[in-house]
Amino acid sequence: MGGGQLSSAPLPRSFFERPSHEVAPDLLGRVLVHGSVAVRLTEVEAYGGPGEDPAAHTYRGRTPRNAVMFGPPGHLYVYFTYGMHFCANLVCLPDGFGSAVLLRAGEVVAGLEEARARRSSARRVPDRDLARGPARLTLALGLAREHNGLDAVREGPAAGQPHQAAAVLEGLPADADLIRSGPRTGISTAKETPWRFWIDGEPTVSPYRAHVPRRRSAAATSVGEVPSS
Structure with a gap:
């Protein structure tokens, strides 16, 4: 990716003041930056x-x-799931509505070695796998519980932004002819809703997986299932 995409203007808050299923396809090709790592969605x-x-x-x-x-829209909703992973979402719609887009996969376009260093595996992780899947993407960006609520919209001069600030940059929006949609992956309810969006032919896109019921203890079952977003 050329440096121009990383230096492009941040998306305005109004971009996120729409229903999540409208925002989602428009996020493809945009760049989420956190600290020195950047991921093209x-x-x-x-x-x-x-x-x-x-x-x-x-x-x-x-x-x-x-x-x-x-x-407010444009903030990061970061949650812990299955006792193992963090996942990141971008909040949509005006204040008070409650909606978001789960960030499932992307290409690390800056801070490659820093993103790789965050993986615990001793083997070298292929570039395409560093942010391939929601947990890997969140890890690559260094996002965790303390970043829940972080504003990803930079309003006003960006020069004074701290090192750990986040922003969604304009990047290069995906060609509409390459955007695909289908059922969301790995969920047991509303699983046919075609609100998963991806760029066709991108090697970083994660494989689709239908929900497979997991065996749980009685205690775990009693508190209900953890949704995907």
Whole structure:
């Protein structure tokens, strides 16, 4: 990727003040920067608001865990899942609505060695796999629990932004002819909703996986399933 994409203007907050299924395909080809690592987004999933999307964290309303999703658009909603991984979303719609886009995969276009160093594997990870999948993408960017609620919209001069600031840059939007959509991956409810979007032919896009029921203890089952966004 040319440096021009990394130095392009940040997306305005108004970009995110739309339904998540409209924002999602428009995020393809954009660049999310956190610290010195940047990822060009190649695969995303949209999740709707309270009462409309049973697969979304907001389905049953606002809670302490999902409160960021009900805040201003353009902020990062970062959550811990299955006791192992963090996943990152970008909040959509105006303040109070509760909707987001899950960032599923991308291409590391800056900070390659730093992203690789965050992997615990002793073997060298192929470039295409560094941010291939939502947990890997979040890890590559160095996002964790403390970044939940981080504003990814830079308004005003960017020169004074701290090293750990985040921003979504314009990048080069994906060619509309290359954007594909289909069912969201790995969820058990509303699984046919075609709100997964990806760039056709991109090697960084993660493979589609249908939901496979997992065996759980009685204690785990009693608190319900963890949705994907």
